[in-house]
Amino acid sequence: MDDLFPETRERLSLSSGAVLLGGFAQAEAQALLHAVELITQQAPFRHYRVVGGGRMAAAMTACGEYGWVSDEQGYRYVRTDPLTGRPWPALPSLFLALAGRAAQAAGYAGFVPQCGLINRYAPGAGMGPHQDRDEHTMEAPVVSVSLGLSALFQWGGARRQDACRKVPLHHGDVVVWGGPSRSHFHGVLPVRSAQSGTGLGCRYNLTFRVVD
Numbered sequence: 001m002d003d004l005f006p007e008t009r010e011r012l013s014l015s016s017g018a019v020l021l022g023g024f025a026q027a028e029a030q031a032l033l034h035a036v037e038l039i040t041q042q043a044p045f046r047h048y049r050v051v052g053g054g055r056m057a058a059a060m061t062a063c064g065e066y067g068w069v070s071d072e073q074g075y076r077y078v079r080t081d082p083l084t085g086r087p088w089p090a091l092p093s094l095f096l097a098l099a100g101r102a103a104q105a106a107g108y109a110g111f112v113p114q115c116g117l118i119n120r121y122a123p124g125a126g127m128g129p130h131q132d133r134d135e136h137t138m139e140a141p142v143v144s145v146s147l148g149l150s151a152l153f154q155w156g157g158a159r160r161q162d163a164c165r166k167v168p169l170h171h172g173d174v175v176v177w178g179g180p181s182r183s184h185f186h187g188v189l190p191v192r193s194a195q196s197g198t199g200l201g202c203r204y205n206l207t208f209r210v211v212d
């Protein structure tokens with residue numbers, strides 16, 4: 001999955017409000033990963049249970065005013081990390097600034113996230129098609145940043161049965177999901193190793209969200 005023509009990926013409108021900013025976070029990638037490392041010292045990665053049994057293939061943690069969790073009460077945003085009983089670590093200013101700049105570049109001014117959700121995919125891990133609708137407001141876009149191993153993102157439509165398009169996401173890519181795209185189905189095919197030249201053994205995805 002080498003990126004032979006990165007210039008053609010610089011800015012790509014996926015559909016109805018979603019904009020791929022290829023390599024937008026590349027220059028900051030190491031700093032972002034360092035910030036992730038610091039966050040996970042306070043709020044370690046964990047595998048949540050999924051409704052219906054089993055556990056999520058991606059390990060997760062969060063920072064900011066809210067974190068997303070899955071427990072016996074279902075999927076929801078909470079202010080306290082259930083693993084530690086402490087508030088989630090603060091959103092680093094690096095995250096806030098990047099999310100704001102990316103949203104701005106995609107046409108969404110004044111984006112101030114309340115949650116930075118961090119997903120870690122070991123080789124073989126993916127995420128089945130789903131909608132993100134646990135936030136109490138769907139007005140704001142979601143900003144996502146891909147780091148480490150590449151992945152094939154599955155981009156669907158407003159209905160589960162709508163056709164999916166496969167979009168490769170590479171180290172440093174940022175996607176802003178606003179407007180109608182905000183409620184579209186999406187997923188991640190199982191990540192394969194040996195897809196990246198970053199030297200990282202996993203894929204990391206940061207998503208920045210407004211919750212309420």
Ligand code: MD3
Pocket residue numbers: 117119127132142144175177181182183184186187188205207
């Ligand atoms: C489109 N994460 O955390 S990021 C998730 O790569 C999630 O870890 C995937 O789906 C990942 O919920 C995909 C891209 C993404 C994130 C949120 C969205 C696309 C989205 C919300 C609405 C529409």
Ligand code: FE
Pocket residue numbers: 130131132186
């Ligand atoms: Fe999602």
